Amino acid sequence: MSKAIEIENFSYKYPDGTPALSDITLSVEHGQKLVLIGPNGAGKSTLLLVMAGFTKGNGKVLIDGLEVNRKNLKKIRTRLGSCMENPDDQLFMPTLFDDVAFGPLNMGLAPEEVKIHVAEALQTVGLSGMADKAPHHLSAGQKRGAAIATILAMRPKIITLDEPDGSLDPRNRNNLIKLLAGLSQTLVIATCNMNFAAALADRAVLLDKGRIIADGDAKKIMSDSKLMTEHGLEMASKK
Amino acid sequence: MHHAYIDKFAYQDSAIHRLDSRVKFIVVLVFTAVVISLPRTTPSILACYAIGPFAVLVWAKIPLRFVFKQILLVSPFVLVLALSCPLYDKTPVRVGFGPFLWAGSTGWMRCFTILGKFVVTMLALIGLVSTTRFNDLLAGLQRLGLPRLLTIQLGFLYRYIFVLIDRAHHILRARAGRRLRNLGFKTELRTAGSMLGSLFIRSIDTAEHISIAMQARGFDGSWHTLSKLQIRRQDVLFVLIAATFMLGLYLFVRPFLQ
Numbered sequence A: 001m002s003k004a005i006e007i008e009n010f011s012y013k014y015p016d017g018t019p020a021l022s023d024i025t026l027s028v029e030h031g032q033k034l035v036l037i038g039p040n041g042a043g044k045s046t047l048l049l050v051m052a053g054f055t056k057g058n059g060k061v062l063i064d065g066l067e068v069n070r071k072n073l074k075k076i077r078t079r080l081g082s083c084m085e086n087p088d089d090q091l092f093m094p095t096l097f098d099d100v101a102f103g104p105l106n107m108g109l110a111p112e113e114v115k116i117h118v119a120e121a122l123q124t125v126g127l128s129g130m131a132d133k134a135p136h137h138l139s140a141g142q143k144r145g146a147a148i149a150t151i152l153a154m155r156p157k158i159i160t161l162d163e164p165d166g167s168l169d170p171r172n173r174n175n176l177i178k179l180l181a182g183l184s185q186t187l188v189i190a191t192c193n194m195n196f197a198a199a200l201a202d203r204a205v206l207l208d209k210g211r212i213i214a215d216g217d218a219k220k221i222m223s224d225s226k227l228m229t230e231h232g233l234e235m236a237s238k239k
Numbered sequence B: 001m002h003h004a005y006i007d008k009f010a011y012q013d014s015a016i017h018r019l020d021s022r023v024k025f026i027v028v029l030v031f032t033a034v035v036i037s038l039p040r041t042t043p044s045i046l047a048c049y050a051i052g053p054f055a056v057l058v059w060a061k062i063p064l065r066f067v068f069k070q071i072l073l074v075s076p077f078v079l080v081l082a083l084s085c086p087l088y089d090k091t092p093v094r095v096g097f098g099p100f101l102w103a104g105s106t107g108w109m110r111c112f113t114i115l116g117k118f119v120v121t122m123l124a125l126i127g128l129v130s131t132t133r134f135n136d137l138l139a140g141l142q143r144l145g146l147p148r149l150l151t152i153q154l155g156f157l158y159r160y161i162f163v164l165i166d167r168a169h170h171i172l173r174a175r176a177g178r179r180l181r182n183l184g185f186k187t188e189l190r191t192a193g194s195m196l197g198s199l200f201i202r203s204i205d206t207a208e209h210i211s212i213a214m215q216a217r218g219f220d221g222s223w224h225t226l227s228k229l230q231i232r233r234q235d236v237l238f239v240l241i242a243a244t245f246m247l248g249l250y251l252f253v254r255p256f257l258q
Helices: A044-051 A070-079 A096-106 A111-124 A140-152 A170-181 A194-200 A218-222 A225-230 B021-036 B045-059 B064-088 B106-131 B134-143 B148-178 B185-216 B233-257
Strands: A005-013 A019-028 A033-037 A058-063 A080-083 A158-162 A186-191 A203-208 A211-217 B092-097 B100-105
Touching: A005 A044, A019 A044, A019 A211, A033 A044, A033 A194, A033 A218, A044 A058, A044 A080, A044 A158, A044 A186, A070 A080, A080 A140, A080 B185, A096 A111, A096 A140, A111 A140, A140 A158, A140 A170, A170 A194, A186 A194, A194 A218, A203 A218, A211 A218, B021 B045, B021 B106, B021 B134, B021 B233, B045 B064, B045 B106, B045 B233, B064 B106, B100 B106, B106 B134, B134 B148, B148 B185
Parallel strands: A033 A186, A033 A203, A080 A158, A158 A186
Antiparallel strands: A005 A019, A005 A058, A203 A211, B092 B100
């Protein structure tokens, strides 16, 4: 059976020649919850863009067995949903309903099916009854939930999230952890927040300067104080 | 940050709110055309035309304080135009309203007519946007034949204008926090240029992110929507009432007022 994500010897340079990712090899099993940790500028967001087929470089990238290329892009985007760092970039439609329905409509689903997908996605993120709200009327926590709902409505097998805990207060962060922990999909989460990462992931990949520094059990990596300090990170506080 | 959204009362519920956006738009368009085409010698008749949109606003429970605040916000442009009329046209004229008669000048009459038409058409326009959600209005305009690309652009504009305003506020606040003395006109101008440049670059950045978010959800250039618009009996009734009101004024009231 194919893996959720397979990346082999992938390298990518920014247009000005600065190396962004160097020789990345990564394999993610279905159902795994993986966190990409690393300091700012480590290449976490770029790697997520590579997975969604937005950044092309040298190397092989397979999503659910499909090679990331122009021909497979449409199929890949129904299997892998990307959640942007800033929810305002993700929520671009006039109402929450339209935003959540945007993906399913592009998938060519029938109107009745779209409505079911939207209702279920909004229920999962706890925003039922807010379908007619304009995204700019939502709070930061609600916007984050709404951004995830836009992905869930497409029912992808894999979800990538870029710094999903950014600008959330502790209550909303805990709600987000509960929500993500309850999802059955393969999750790849890029974050700098070790407590958030430790609460969610069973596997961690430490990136720095575009290279994979460590890959393994999340708790083990995040409790290695020398490794974390060396790469500008901190250990997760024990609860 | 909280903004004064133009459709902030559009989320209320009333018979007017429930009307089809296309019907409301067409009625307001025709009403505006009728009001604009009224002769400039009859400023008094405008008071009768104001009854229609005023009744709609009251029925839809739109606070009149909000309505007049909106009118005041856009009035400076019209005020300049209207108040310039008495300066260049001083021809004496007698103005009548029923049994009453006043002596004035054509310039002042034109001034009152411009202001009257402005207030009446603004009442109708505010009535439209305060009882119709912006997205419903866009969907209605699209169904009426407005190019899809234009409605998408308008939708994005309305969605992101507040994000842009917030960013501009943040930049201004950051400048205010470090601007401890008067820097002189040239430096201020250079700073303003840099701030605008920063805003522009961030807008391009946002546009790129939105484009990625759209493509990630399967957008291939064609826009798919679930349209909920439907003309019902109450929409037809509203059109009939509006038509009767406008025709009634045109046929019966106007001759008595002249």
